[in-house]
Structure formats: structure tokens, C-alpha cells
Amino acid sequence: MTAALTAAAGVASGVLTLAPGAAHAGFFIPKDIIMVMGTWTPDERTAEVAYGFTRDVSGSIAFVRRFDDLHGGRNRERTDLVMAQGAHLLLRHRTPGGIGNAYVYGGPLAARFADRGDTRYGVHVGLWADYETRWIYTRASHHAYRYAGRSRNETVLQGMLAPYAADYDDIASWGGVQLKKKSGQSQLEVTPYLRFFSKRWWVDAGVSVNRQNRNDLFINFMHTF
């Protein structure tokens, strides 16, 4: 398993280098499954590899490159984060046509400030709840970071609808909206997006409609092994 994680971390690093990056795995990762994720926005690029240790416990390593607006957006500060994460499934609730989950996740992080050249350490913790059927997907999550005397919070709400109930061999198409509120940002990011989903991969793509400083393209990628 160590070898598998090492190999997967290498793949994740490659994703970070070649494309732009991956996301945070708050969600359920089945036992013995490796998941590689990437997310790209103008503000954040992440690459993450996660592994399901048991039905309820997964772990991941994430590499995050973050750009924060300084002085009203005239300058940008680049921070590179390496985050280890453990996720625990608190609740799994099945209904005849759907399934709901609640997770807690968190772990240590190291933050390197590109301009200052120094590295600081901190922690991050999050809560994630989702419910899905073959027609709808809803998610609420909150992620808090504490490092270098900084406190960052991100709250995300997502809602998606499927125009048709895809079966296992089909490519599922979803349309939805993501609402994201970050600490230090006065405006709520509203991002309509599309998701294409198949057995072992999905891709999200959307554009924020009211980003403060720029149109915010959002691309998310996931693949399982």
C-alpha cells in the first residue's frame, strides 16, 4: 500500500505540474480505492491523492498553490501548501432512491510563502455533508485553515440536477450551481457549472458570474484506480 501511495503521489505531482492541480477529498472513498483529483481556478490549483483505508476512514495528501489578492487586487501573494488529511465518515444514510453522507476531515499543513521564502505550519479541518439520488446532488461543506497567524474559512454549497437518470455504463451529465464564500472576500462566488461523470472519472467545469476581480474559470477532475 505504501508503494501504491508513493506512486499515486507521483501521479498527483505530475498533475500539478502538467495541468494545474486537484481538490480536497472530503467525500467518501471506498476501501482500497485510490483517487486522484485536480482543481484549477485562477486563485487556486490543487492536486490530491487519496486512499480509502477502511469503509469509514480515508487519507490523502494535497498540494495546493494559492493566490491571494493583496492591496485591493493590485498584487497577488502566492502560497504553496502541502496538506495531509484524514477523513472519517460520520454518517451514511440510505433512502430507497438516494444516499446521504456526513464526514469530518482535517490534518496538518505546511505553508510556504513564495515572496517571503519562509515555511510555516498549521492545521486544517472541515465538515462535509451531501445527499444524492440519480437526479439530484446537494452538498454543503466548510473548511477552516489556521497557519502563520492566519485564519481562512471557506464555505461551499452545491446543487446539481441531472437531465436524465444515467445508468452505470452511461456518461452522466449534470448541471448545477456552486456558491462559495471565502473569508476576506466580501462577495459570494456564484459558479454555474457542468459535470460529466462516468464509472471512474468526472470532470466539472464552470465560470463564476460575479467574481470580484476576474472571470473565475473552475475545472475539477477526478479519477479512481
Place this chain on the structure above:
Amino acid sequence: MKNTLRAIRSPRIAAAALTAFALATGAAWAETVKVTVDGMVCAFCAGSIEKKMKANKETADVFVSLENKIVAVAEKPGMKLDDALLRKQIADAGYEVKGIERVPQSIAEIRASVRGK
């Protein structure tokens, strides 16, 4: 005649007669394990179930239907999947087995019947 009918009613003799008939006619004797999985709505989680099933040495083929919430597993000739193992593997994927039955259908027949609905 009565003795013949009595003999056919015996499960062992009936099974032996059926096997002999299948061998004699060269017919393929297809039996598939059909697992009904509660709450299986997500292709991602179903994908992990399929991966587990395919990794079993007894497995010849797997078919998953979210519409019918079934995972159908064809066994290799002469091999038999353990129901307890199937339940555990599906539980590890985060789901619960509602029922396991062995049906006299091939994967292709199950797939065709599901798609024909």
C-alpha cells in the same frame, strides 16, 4: 411410471439429470449471482464494487445496473463465489446487500433484460 416421477421429484436426481442433459446437448449452463444493493445510486461507488468483484478469482464477468440496483457476477466454470465475501466487499464499498440470488441467466441475458425494460 410412478417410480420414474418419484425419481424426478428428488432434487439430487433431477440436478443430475439436468446436468447430464446439458452435457449431452452441449448447452452452456449459465448461472449468475445477482446481488441487490441498497441505495446504489452513484456510478463512482458502484465502480468500486465492480472493481472488487472483478478482482475475485472466481469472477468471469460483472454487470452493474443503477436503475435496478443490482450487481450481477458470473462465476468461472467450476468455481463458486462465497456470499459472505460478496456481502463484505459491498459493505467495504459503503453499501448494504439486500439480497443474493443465483439465477439461471448469463450476464448477457441479464444485461439485455435490464436494457429492454
